[in-house]
Amino acid sequence: MRIDYIIIALKSLTQRKLRSWLTMIGIFIGIAAVVALMGLGEGLRGAITGQFGFLGPDVLGVQASGINFAGPPGQAVVNPLTDDLADKIERIPGVDAAINRFIESGTFEFNDKQDIVFAWNVPEGKDRNIFEDMINLKVREGRLLKDGDKFKVVLGDSFTDEDRFGKEIKVGNKVLFNGQLFDVVGILEKKGSFIFDTAVIMNEDVLVNEFRDDNSVNVIAVKVKDLKTIGNVQRDIEQLLRKERNVKEGEEDFTVQSPQNALQSLDQTLFGVQLFISIIAFISIIVGGIGITNTMYTAVLERTKEIGIMKSIGATNQTIFTLFFIESGLLGIVGGVVGIIFGFVLSHGLAFMGRLALGSELIRADISIELVLGALLFSFLVGLIAGTVPAYQASKKNPVDSLRFTK
Amino acid sequence: MKDTIIKLDNVWKTYQMGEVKVNALRGLDLEIKKGEFVAIMGPSGSGKSTAVNMVGALDIPSKGKVYLEKHDISKLSESDLAQIRGKKIGFIFQQFNLINTLSALENVALPMVFQGIERDERLEIGKKLLERVGLQERIYHKPTELSGGEQQRVAIARSLANDPEVVLADEPTGNLDSKTGEVVIKFLENLNKDGKTIIVVTHDANVAKHAHRIEFLKDGKIVKRTKGGTQ
Numbered sequence: 305m306r307i308d309y310i311i312i313a314l315k316s317l318t319q320r321k322l323r324s325w326l327t328m329i330g331i332f333i334g335i336a337a338v339v340a341l342m343g344l345g346e347g348l349r350g351a352i353t354g355q356f357g358f359l360g361p362d363v364l365g366v367q368a369s370g371i372n373f374a375g376p377p378g379q380a381v382v383n384p385l386t387d388d389l390a391d392k393i394e395r396i397p398g399v400d401a402a403i404n405r406f407i408e409s410g411t412f413e414f415n416d417k418q419d420i421v422f423a424w425n426v427p428e429g430k431d432r433n434i435f436e437d438m439i440n441l442k443v444r445e446g447r448l449l450k451d452g453d454k455f456k457v458v459l460g461d462s463f464t465d466e467d468r469f470g471k472e473i474k475v476g477n478k479v480l481f482n483g484q485l486f487d488v489v490g491i492l493e494k495k496g497s498f499i500f501d502t503a504v505i506m507n508e509d510v511l512v513n514e515f516r517d518d519n520s521v522n523v524i525a526v527k528v529k530d531l532k533t534i535g536n537v538q539r540d541i542e543q544l545l546r547k548e549r550n551v552k553e554g555e556e557d558f559t560v561q562s563p564q565n566a567l568q569s570l571d572q573t574l575f576g577v578q579l580f581i582s583i584i585a586f587i588s589i590i591v592g593g594i595g596i597t598n599t600m601y602t603a604v605l606e607r608t609k610e611i612g613i614m615k616s617i618g619a620t621n622q623t624i625f626t627l628f629f630i631e632s633g634l635l636g637i638v639g640g641v642v643g644i645i646f647g648f649v650l651s652h653g654l655a656f657m658g659r660l661a662l663g664s665e666l667i668r669a670d671i672s673i674e675l676v677l678g679a680l681l682f683s684f685l686v687g688l689i690a691g692t693v694p695a696y697q698a699s700k701k702n703p704v705d706s707l708r709f710t711k
Numbered sequence: 712m713k714d715t716i717i718k719l720d721n722v723w724k725t726y727q728m729g730e731v732k733v734n735a736l737r738g739l740d741l742e743i744k745k746g747e748f749v750a751i752m753g754p755s756g757s758g759k760s761t762a763v764n765m766v767g768a769l770d771i772p773s774k775g776k777v778y779l780e781k782h783d784i785s786k787l788s789e790s791d792l793a794q795i796r797g798k799k800i801g802f803i804f805q806q807f808n809l810i811n812t813l814s815a816l817e818n819v820a821l822p823m824v825f826q827g828i829e830r831d832e833r834l835e836i837g838k839k840l841l842e843r844v845g846l847q848e849r850i851y852h853k854p855t856e857l858s859g860g861e862q863q864r865v866a867i868a869r870s871l872a873n874d875p876e877v878v879l880a881d882e883p884t885g886n887l888d889s890k891t892g893e894v895v896i897k898f899l900e901n902l903n904k905d906g907k908t909i910i911v912v913t914h915d916a917n918v919a920k921h922a923h924r925i926e927f928l929k930d931g932k933i934v935k936r937t938k939g940g941t942q
Binding site for chain 1: 764767769770789790793794796797798802804808809810811812813821822824825826830869872873
């Protein structure tokens, strides 16, 4: 029988279309804001996790900190890390390997077309395998680099895109990096991470000897032997670096962080932003709820006679309560549905514009089914709560007085 | 009380109007038997409307007892009264009192919704009832698209939805022209012939004369009883 009540409630609402829509605005602005911003936040979080998630939890990144405008991490800082640190770090108990990572930006040329790319190194000797395992480096064509490979590169998947250089780069092609000719020996598997997909990988001695004129290191990747001791290792590295760089505790010009930590702190920032927006959206929804209460009060007053008629033909107090309760719940849930659609369009639209404006693939919207269901449930509940008191008042109306009521 | 369907026994109804207490009914006694056609007449302020409320189980008395088929309903809760009204009594009002957002058919089916009757059955009964009052062509029209006479016929069909024992009409021709009013009265007479108990509250002697019995109400009690004109 409840379906009949829903139909009756719907007919009442559609009879007063404009008022119903105006009432729902408060709800749908709130829900749209929640859905859009949560969706964007989730998308961003998902994208960033995807970019950096390849590194295991047992890896620490050591990096000089300071002002660093666009460019590879750890470069153009006041006091960069030096290449002798890795050996010292490796001597710390609990450290499995410490690997210098050099990242160099430069001009890449193929088929008479140029682009700015980042080249990075693979260490030589025993560290090569450790490093390749650490970042799970695999080729889909050709081979990985080996010791003694001079002027040979392995390229990320994006270089095989015809649109980039006019034609696909294949194993065996020759390419130019900063004016130096290289043979392409391998193409990496596609990972969906810009770090890999846009990579130009060469042996360490080539990168350092040909393209760098100092002993600075961008990042030192430290693999620990046992995940349980990662905290101690981190502390020991910090202590060592403070001594080496002659800085006091609390004034460090470097960071020692696991990628997981970095993600966590980013997560916290995103969560903070999402929480702030959610509070504002929540207030909007509460105001929307008050709007529903107001509309329902008006409806109860206007339809006093109708309540009397229904009671005279057999509607109990509970029936009247249910009818008005459903009506306010519908105002909430329809507001919620419109809000979700609006939020969906808004977040994807904003993400699209963001990608166009910033050229970053990181900006995307991800609206989960949980978010949609949660928003729907919440809007329905707000509608129901907002309608409780008016519906109760309607149910308690005296049939005799109600029948006598004239507008 | 064999054959008695409604009995009001020394019924008083007192309203508090600010500081003053007003007695709308002062010891009303009324007995209506199954299958009767009774008219209740009286001038304005005689307590007619309050009497309708008591007879129709819309209200409970301040004092005295109201029996519907031997059951004392004067102490029942509002929701229990609603259930009884829905099943036992069909209302016809002067203002028609249809729900404007619903079609004629939905209006007729509404009392059955409240009794939990399934949709298909409701629609079937509703269509038959509208056919009975000659509105089979207008079942999907909203009340605002119908004339006064048509609206009152929808109201008559609605009053019969749950096949009640009693049809209670409060000034059923009050808002209709005399010719349409006659049609409505004719319907009530036919219903009575089919075995329904009809109670009409009116101030119009032309309506009352169709009844078996006329009860005259004044100052909240029955002051005279006569037989109806045409019976």
